[in-house]
Amino acid sequence: MAASMGSKDDFQSVDRPVLEPLLLPDRMDLYDERQRSPRRSVPCMLCDNVFDTVETLNDYLKHLLEEHRFVIADVKLVANFRGYCMYWKERFKQQHVKEFCSEVQTTSTEDGNGYFMLSDILPEDKQLRELLQRRKLEYILETQQKEREDETFCRSCLFCKEQFHGNRSDLFTHMIEDHGFNVGQPDNLVFTSEFLDILEDKLNSLQCLYCEKIFRDKIVLKEHMRKKQHRKINSKNNIYDRFYVVNYLELGKNWENIQKERDIIEPDTEDTESEDEWSGWVEDIEGQAVCLYCKYSSSNADKLRQHMIELHDFDLQEIKRTLNLSYYQQVKLVNYIRRQGHLGICIGCDNKFDSQTVLLDHMHEENHTNKLPHITVWDQPQYYFPTYENDNLLCQLEDEDDGCHGNENVIAEDNPVLDTILSEETIRKEILTS
Template sequence: MAEASAHQQDVSDCILEPLSLPESPGREPVPVQDLSLPCMFCAQIYREAEKDTLLKHMIIQHKLVVADVKLIANFRSYALYWKKRFSEHPITEFCSVIRTNSEAPEDQQENYFLLCDVLPEDRVLREELQQERLRTVLEQQQHERSDSSFQRLCMFCNEEFKGNRSILFNHMNEEHSFNVGLADNLVYCNEFLDLLQRKLDNLQCLYCEKSFRDKNTLKDHMRKKQHRRIKAKNQEYDRFYIINYLELGKSWEEVQSEDDRELGDNNEEDWSDWEEHPVFAVCLFCEKQEDSTENLLSHMKDIHQFDLHKIKVQLGLKFYQQVKLVNFIRRQIHQCRCHGCQEKFQSKTELITHMEKENHISVLPERSVWDQPQYYFPTYENDSLLCNLSDSEEELTAHNEEIPVIGEDLSRLEALRQTSVLNQLVCNNILRQ
């Protein structure tokens, strides 16, 4: 019980999301500037915020309609490109002509020009701008992921957090049940939090967008209605999730709902270019890697005196119980804590030295400590050992006593059948007929 209590009390260093290998920090993000937008035909200039005014100007003054403007990643670059092209060649070489009032006299008819991605040149331009934006967004995301200077107050309790942004999001998820997904999937994090904070300051629910008279009423509403989340279909939040930048013209819903079977029209299966890459499993206690689970289990048994197979048989562990045990040990080792005595160390080297000296590697705490739902989730998202754990029932039953099978008393079952309500109803129906 003492071990379990110590484990539950120390929650300051808990892990709420899978770990991954460290990545090289990205370059400093390029600050976004309010660049001017040029008209594609004249010298008129508009601000970035006046894009709709520019589009209206080009329709009225120059009869140009740009299709799917919202899908253009960088409208300024797009406008500059076509401004140059229209100065070199007639617009009719690029645009479809739409004639209005076709039944009216010729002097009353007007021609409008449609610029869209049906034109291969326009399609290529849009895709290149999309790729350029994706590179910029990924650089920004990588900078935010590796930034240790993040500092911000929690929106719900005003507790201040410093360091990596994931600390704040994990706190809001754990303490306030407010979950916006993994922090690593977000970009422009400060703008995202600013938007949420403005809504709360305006006494507005983050999910249903309703406004309330005071903060307590808003808090009660969000708690009772389980509105401590954002609405996935609210496109206002799309720019803060990296999935919305992956493919041109596709939202996160469309990307997730794609069926890989629709990607190929050729029904012939050709696997000639398939290349098998070995997957290495990593030891629980050192950096040793093996290309098979059997070799890794042998290594841990011979070098660290940790026999996972023996533990599985003795405790009668099924597959998911083995998963929880492995994830528990992984997490303890990551946190430099001995899973045998719960003592904490400054480094992994000190921890392993202690465990080998005290023979604590093969000592497991009470089952209630590690057999918890939280350990269904991998400590390391690329932990291939989890995929190759044995799930053979024969190994378990071979080490357990045979359970005798006692035959049922058929005479008793027959008596129950004769006195059952269902049987009486059937008999009554037969007599009525």
């Protein structure tokens, strides 16, 4: 296959402001992101046939090739295919396609004739693609700003009956903090109502948002999403790409391309750690307490408690009341669970697992997150001391019986390093200031 470019004279039209001869359509005509407008139908560049490019893009490109021996290079990188086709249709009425296209010779066809290829090698085509990309981004940003200023928004949470009015970000923040459902920063979203419609339809169809499996009823679906921690969307499903502004920033690049480039420049060391290196997951944020079983954190004790109840069936306050635990016994229980998790050991059956993910899946499937061993197993002196530094969950523990055991002394019988007798008041101060 050989390609021959036209001479410089062939592109005399490029030497003048190439986009002045024609007026591009109105911005909303150029880019209808929601793809609900009848304007999505586009005529062939070279004849009177009309195609629905949303549904039959491949048929459109096949028609160009077979009927007109015409190919568009890197068609997936065109920001607004309809606007692109409309522009070139008008240009081809003014001049023959060979004035703009590379002529590619091939022997693969029966008659041996070649075909014309339109690409951004042509400066006019490159300028058009860049303009369409800018217009697209402008439209996205304008739409996003309108959504931020829209005070008529009213929507119920996807997971409970609480309603939110006005600011959309309040709803997404609520779903993150109260239900552990995270779709990323609300400020990075656009077309949020349609986005929520899709998520709600999937849930109503009993489909998991992450693995996209279908379940027999809502109870089973809820349990699956909770136990598997599937309260997130499938980032590999391209249906969600158009709801994230990051996917519109650079021509031909989506969030994956941009993330890979960032990782090359600034590698994320946390992502390269093995799954069983749990020491890295405690967030170094003042006041943030981390869940006993996953990476969720919150400075609000009630929200963290609700998270552990809903996602992990673990209610420390209920356990405290049932077992009549003192403050210090709560401390030891938390530190015991933290230690077992760090070692990859299930608190319910003592089985050891190789990673956090496998351990947590096991504990959810077997309902071992709230199956505590006998109190004598964890009510031990060594568990007075935090498994992790700055474990703010210890600061959120209820201390209703402060002073009841204040005169007790503790002997660390099985740890030679801790063989000094310490008062519980001293231990408590160490815990809260460590």
